[in-house]
Amino acid sequence: MRKTTALKGWIAALFLCFAGLSFAQFRVCTYNLTFYSGGRVSELQTALLGTFEGRSVTPDVLIVQEMTSLSSAQALRNLLNAAPGGPGDYALATFVDGPDTDSAMYYRTSRVTFVQAIIVATGGTAPNHPRNIMRYDVRPLGYSGPTATLAVYSSHMKAGTTTSDRDRRLLECERIRVNAENLGVRPFILGGDFNMQSSNEAAYQELVGSKINNNGQFFDPVKSPGTWNRNSAMRFLHSQDPVPSGVGMDDRFDQLLLSSNLLDGKGFHYLGNPNVAFSTTTWNDPNHSYRTWGNDGTSYGTSLRVAGNTMVGPTIAQALIDAAGGFSNAHLPVFLDLRVPPKVTSPSVIDFGTALSFSHRDAVVTVTHAGDVAKWGSNGLANLEFTLEASQGFQAPSGTFVVAPGSSQGRIISVDTSTPGLKTGTLLIRSNDPDQPERAVSLVALVLPFGLASGLTTID
Numbered sequence: 001m002r003k004t005t006a007l008k009g010w011i012a013a014l015f016l017c018f019a020g021l022s023f024a025q026f027r028v029c030t031y032n033l034t035f036y037s038g039g040r041v042s043e044l045q046t047a048l049l050g051t052f053e054g055r056s057v058t059p060d061v062l063i064v065q066e067m068t069s070l071s072s073a074q075a076l077r078n079l080l081n082a083a084p085g086g087p088g089d090y091a092l093a094t095f096v097d098g099p100d101t102d103s104a105m106y107y108r109t110s111r112v113t114f115v116q117a118i119i120v121a122t123g124g125t126a127p128n129h130p131r132n133i134m135r136y137d138v139r140p141l142g143y144s145g146p147t148a149t150l151a152v153y154s155s156h157m158k159a160g161t162t163t164s165d166r167d168r169r170l171l172e173c174e175r176i177r178v179n180a181e182n183l184g185v186r187p188f189i190l191g192g193d194f195n196m197q198s199s200n201e202a203a204y205q206e207l208v209g210s211k212i213n214n215n216g217q218f219f220d221p222v223k224s225p226g227t228w229n230r231n232s233a234m235r236f237l238h239s240q241d242p243v244p245s246g247v248g249m250d251d252r253f254d255q256l257l258l259s260s261n262l263l264d265g266k267g268f269h270y271l272g273n274p275n276v277a278f279s280t281t282t283w284n285d286p287n288h289s290y291r292t293w294g295n296d297g298t299s300y301g302t303s304l305r306v307a308g309n310t311m312v313g314p315t316i317a318q319a320l321i322d323a324a325g326g327f328s329n330a331h332l333p334v335f336l337d338l339r340v341p342p343k344v345t346s347p348s349v350i351d352f353g354t355a356l357s358f359s360h361r362d363a364v365v366t367v368t369h370a371g372d373v374a375k376w377g378s379n380g381l382a383n384l385e386f387t388l389e390a391s392q393g394f395q396a397p398s399g400t401f402v403v404a405p406g407s408s409q410g411r412i413i414s415v416d417t418s419t420p421g422l423k424t425g426t427l428l429i430r431s432n433d434p435d436q437p438e439r440a441v442s443l444v445a446l447v448l449p450f451g452l453a454s455g456l457t458t459i460d
Contacts, residue, residue: 025377027337027338028338029059029293030064031254031333032331033331034329035327036067039325040079043319044076045084045319046319048062049085049086055312057333060108062107063152063154063192064076066102067102070097076106077090077091090106090107090109093106098122098131099131102131103131103134103156104154105117113141114136114137117135118134119133120132120133120134120135120179121133129169130158130168131155133175134155136151136154140340141375142372144434147341150186151183151186152188153180153190153192157192157194161197170203174206176190180218180259181213183216187259187261189256189262190218190257191254193253193254197229197251199228208257214260219260220255221270221272221290222288229252234280235297236295237292239251239292239332240330241328242303242321242324243304243330245328246303248299249301249302249304250300256290258274266383266385268338268341271339271379273287273288283297288336293312293332294333298310304317340382342371342384342385343369344370344429346368346429350363351445352443355445356448356450358418361417362413362415363412363413364411364413366408366409366410367409369405384403384405385400388401388429392425393416393423394415394423413427415443417447420449421447422445425442428441
């Protein structure tokens with residue numbers, strides 16, 4: 001009964017987060033813009049920054065595919081920053097003009113630190129994959145540790161169903177996985193247009209399958225493997241094709257896959273339950289922050305529903321169609337939310353004062369979750385988890401303790417008074433704060449002989 005009650009409470013909390021009026025947490029979005037060379041200004045402004053019933057994409061990190069040039073990438077940045085009511089703080093990461101069309105990455109300077117852009121592998125003619133594989137390293141603003149440094153891969157894989165097409169996708173996935181294997185403890189995301197119709201394809205299994213080295217293994221956070229193409233059970237995840245001139249909504253080409261350390265519910269992690277498959281009955285799945293923006297599940301096999309679209313409303317739905325620029329085989333944005341890691345603080349010194357020999361003397365260490373609630377929201381920050389270890393002469397409680405964002409927790413520390421003298425030591429606070437995984441607190445106490453303190457003993 002207790003487990004059932006706890007599960008219901010957890011689901012209710014998730015529902016309040018995903019159905020609420022704002023998203024303060026860290027949002028990553030991928031969007032294939034279908035041969036974008038500029039323009040589509042109001043359409044893209046509305047599609048990405050428009051609001052319906054309190055819901056908007058407004059990503060912190062936006063990766064896009066099918067950019068035709070640097071000038072087109074700059075044009076998208078400019079229109080994002082000129083959007084009425086938008087945050088106006090988007091920057092364009094280092095742009096690389098490679099073969100065919102290109103990826104680009106945008107980030108909000110008030111919330112994200114851009115670290116670097118890396119060409120994972122250069123694209124080219126067959127048997128190579130056609131386009132560059134890009135990786136963009138970013139951090140939530142105010143963080144610097146490796147487990148807070150997110151590697152964001154952007155990929156637009158070869159389209160088609162021939163053996164050559166599949167082989168070129170497989171090569172691309174092999175190169176992505178090898179690169180991810182060398183990231184160590186860093187979390188990573190792969191987003192883009194995979195052009196795959198089933199999780200059974202060898203290229204997809206290269207990404208998500210188990211190997212001897214699983215450091216680079218990817219996972220589907222909505223746990224929805226199978227055949228996506230023309231499968232009505234997957235209709236809430238379909239991202240192609242929303243335009244009336246296209247083939248209709250029947251493919252899950254656009255996806256976001258995550259590393260295992262983004263799915264453990266600790267530190268930097270996915271806001272959702274990766275052990276539960278995405279709903280087959282509603283787009284507003286309370287177990288997930290993952291969304292195919294605009295797809296309310298009523299457009300299977302046809303163009304995106306405009307009038308009566310329950311996810312985004314008619315204005316944004318029409319903008320998503322128009323943002324394709326008249327091209328068929330267009331795409332919808334796909335996004336998810338992450339909780340950013342916690343931050344720890346505490347007093348730097350704990351002074352027990354003066355104690356008598358063989359007396360009992362305690363002090364309290366107050367450990368505080370110092371994450372920026374104003375920036376990320378209480379639901380956008382991971383809980384602080386910590387343990388305590390005291391040096392010889394002092395004692396700290398064992399176990400792992402959890403502190404919610406914006407909260408503090410006091411723990412009792414004791415000093416050994418069995419021998420007199422000045423006692424000094426260190427209390428180590430080990431936590432999941434990526435910038436300060438070990439915080440040292442100085443301990444000091446003066447233990448007096450019992451007779452001296454009571455006046456029964458004198459010192460010449």
